[in-house]
Amino acid sequence: MPPVVELKSVTHAYLGDREASLAVEDLNLEIRDGEFVSLVGPSGCGKTTLLSIIAGLLPPSRGEVHVNGRPVSGPSPEVGYMLQQDYLLPWRSILGNAALGLELTGRLDEAGRKKTLELLADMGLKGTEHYYPGQLSGGMRQRVALVRTLATDPGLLLLDEPFSALDYQIKLQLEDLVAETLRRRGKTAVLVTHDLSEAIAVSTRVILLERNPGRIRRVFEIPDRIANTPPLYARDQPGFAELFHELWKEMELAGKIEGTAGKIEG
């Protein structure tokens, strides 16, 4: 089976009027079926750029991107995207929002509707189907966004800081719910986060990027006893604190690298 995600020598430069900025340089990465990979690193190291490239929203300047063995040429139903903002449509009911992806792809039949209702129930949202987004809390809205993403059944989920706008307690609960739901359903996930403890708690692998230009600095394989424990309890596992400090130290070093390699004069 080919890797779910394969990046080969991927470079991306954003072109401005007078100069190009090298966001990601010569990056190689393989993500296998069922892995949960987090991308961490200092601000501007190219995390969101990489996610956009994998999603098919941004063609890289150079290099190859494959999802499930096929070259990426644009957004695909095989890939779901979840963002910090939930982007629920205020005039649509919760069910209408949750089923939006199915509707847009012409798959909203009776079975699709039933599945969406089941997913809402799985996420603890039974009884809210006919409410509107304005009547729900931030954590509930983000769960609706997760249902909307899962309803079309993508094998790969790209998560760009989906928990960062939430209160700490809600964030921990949602992290747990999302990680466990994706694990149970055998999904592959790539999470961008600034929260190192979240990255370790939910992932099988954490990739630390450095900036100017964005490159992989270090890869942390998460030991099974942490990776196989639900995120809420993973933080109590032996080895978690040591891993956190190691990642923290390395992150500080990654943030200190302020080369000039990121700018290409035009």
Ligand SMILES: Nc1ncnc2c1ncn2[C@@H]1O[C@H](COP(=O)(O)OP(=O)(O)OP(=O)(O)O)[C@@H](O)[C@H]1O
């Ligand atoms: N649309 C754009 N036009 C020009 N430069 C951009 C654009 N988007 C990103 N960049 C630059 O590319 C680099 C990588 O940005 P990116 O947003 O991918 O980093 P990030 O790691 O996700 O940052 P953050 O953690 O702050 O969200 C940065 O130097 C950024 O300024």
